[in-house]
Amino acid sequence: MKIAMIGTGYVGLVSGACFADFGHDVCCVDRDEAKIAGLEAGRMPIWEPGLEDLVESNVRRGRLTFTTDLARGVDGADAVFIAVGTPARRGDGHADLSYVFAAAAEIAGALTGPAVIVTKSTVPVGTGDAIAKILIDEGAPEGTLVASNPEFLREGAAIADFKHPDRIVVGAEDPRAEAVLREIYRPLFLNKAPILFTGRRTAELIKYAANAFLATKISFINEIADLCEKVGADVQEVSRGIGLDNRIGPKFLHAGPGYGGSCFPKDTLALLRTAEESGVPMRIVNTVVEVNDARKSGMGDRVREAVGGSLQGKKIAVLGLTFKPNTDDMRDAPSLALIDTLKKGGAEIAAFDPVGREQAEPLLPGISFADDSYAAAAGADALVIVTEWDEFRALDLRRIAGAMRGTALVDLRNIYGEDEVVRAGLSYRGIGRAVTS
Structure with missing residues (x-):
């Protein structure tokens, strides 16, 4: 045709x-x-x-x-x-x-x-x-x-x-x-x-309903992750435990810095406006949006705690800028809110992303862009993993530790285990895991 x-x-x-x-x-x-x-x-x-x-x-x-x-x-x-x-x-x-x-x-x-x-x-x-x-x-x-x-x-x-x-x-x-x-x-x-x-109207609503439901799963597991940190549980094991229930499923139960991208942020808002015009309160979706907004801006607080309570004069290395791996899309990426918080706290930022630099540079003035992970880590007080690109999963952590000024590794995607990070001479802070190092 x-x-x-x-x-x-x-x-x-x-x-x-x-x-x-x-x-x-x-x-x-x-x-x-x-x-x-x-x-x-x-x-x-x-x-x-x-x-x-x-x-x-x-x-x-x-x-x-x-x-x-x-x-x-x-x-x-x-x-x-x-x-x-x-x-x-x-x-x-x-x-x-x-x-x-x-x-x-x-x-x-x-x-x-x-x-x-x-x-x-x-x-x-x-x-x-x-x-x-x-x-x-x-x-x-x-x-x-x-x-x-x-x-x-x-x-x-x-x-x-x-x-x-x-x-x-x-x-x-x-x-x-x-x-x-x-x-x-x-x-x-x-x-x-x-x-x-x-019918046409049903098809139009299916798209919004699907994205709102997936966004809900993300915000849900992020709140569970916060609880895990307080009570000494591990959110990854909780996610696996509930995801094995085929009524729930394992997808979109990965705790992290919040959702971004071209769909979830705008589609949840558009669904809320449609519901508002129709006189139908959607309290769950409204809360999902609020939780996610707070999540993204709150990631900077985790970094501040990891470097001793103050960002002033600190150098922070940020690995991953796009909202997810395997794309150059920067729309509503969690890295944007994180870096804004870090800069407002007085930190110097060095960032690296495998493909997102061209899209990121106009959105992130006042930071430096490195050519690889190790260059970003040079002289840093903390290294923050924001996007789970495959090449970040097998970093030479001893080389990272040797390049850094400080010792904090803040893993917002839980791609490393605490033991291997500590063995390399670094302290570890993940998501939904008790803080022990």
């Missing part, structure tokens, strides 16, 4: 490349001329394992193209996916739908025949209805339909998630739209991927 993908951000580019790899004819559209020129030259605007090779392969086979001309992109398309940003609106937390609605209006004027317009962007309940009205008002061809197809991609594992999904959710009000989406995803039926057809 012929597919147009409006937006070449994280969701649009990954989805477009994967659809092309299924054998569909895909044209990705973006207004950013530099981004499109880069893609045509083989330069990726995001860092995602395997994406560059996937794009190059499908461009070479003629199944994937890029353009800034929306009319060219949607010409003859069976389906047009809207995959533009829906950031949280400043001040009130509502999802900013201006890019979605602008895309819908432009699509309506560019279509030369009926197509299924599919919202891939994460949008509040009722957005599909608003898009349908825009299409009518802007004179879209008769027979143009609207469907919802939310994405469930994890940054760092997006291609595998797309090709081997837990589920595919399609919200449609017309069997013709359902048939088009069924055909687009037909290659995944060989893998017996579950596909759920619902």
